[in-house]
Amino acid sequence: MTGISDADAAAVAAQLGRAPRAVRDVAHRCPCALPSVVQTAPRLEDGTPFPTLYYLTCSRLNSRIGSLEADGRMREMQDRLAEDPELAAAYRRAHDAYLAERDAIESLGTAVSAGGMPDRVKCLHVHVAHALAAGPGVNPFGDEALAELGDWWAAGPCA
Template structure:
């Protein structure tokens, strides 16, 4: 896989630092900017990196931070304990995440560990939304829910759709 230099430059600007371990851009906002990248499970310096779908868009990250501050993660975690169907779907998201990351490379230090609290709790909506954006609706039920709550997060800023 090759990542275009323009995408690496855009991600560096979004993050405010040089990006590491990027394999590909897996989701873009309506204007075409990267908003989620797929990363190596082990960075160049040897650090294990369990977050395969890394959200890069600072605007989107800020919107997600507002959701996190609302107490939504605790509410979702509580629902996992009470709703068997939701718990099963979330577990399936965890299993699929692990299988996809393992196909990139085996990293013993993070074997069995996905991201975002999967499969038993919710600890990071950024990761869950990144998973949903990368793999589409149905990939992660709680990522899908949180993404829906965000609505048109790109509206009113430079990430709006490009019009001719």
């Protein structure tokens, strides 16, 4: 692991319930100061491609996003994606930004990013992680989900 302290690695392991894999750095922290998103290497330690550049670690945030997914939010987003060309273009830009960031570390030789981008909405966890790491205005579905989730950190640290 590069760029991550032993304390952060321990916090991420507690959040995930397992040791983190291929972590490069903490990409976002909750207001409680614990990591909430880590940036991962494009390949696992054994060389296996790992296209998910941003991995959500906060267990409380993961649970809340799971509730949004169970409520059918991805299906609603997918429907809007097919009907709204401006939204589709913003989502394409999020995909392109994701690929550019990952390829700057190491190209996997593929146009596959994560979360179904650019044509499907497959995993809100990925979109929220991307939105937190990249900041507002980059991933429209990550931004929307975060707005719905509110202050997930208000109850204190998740680990």
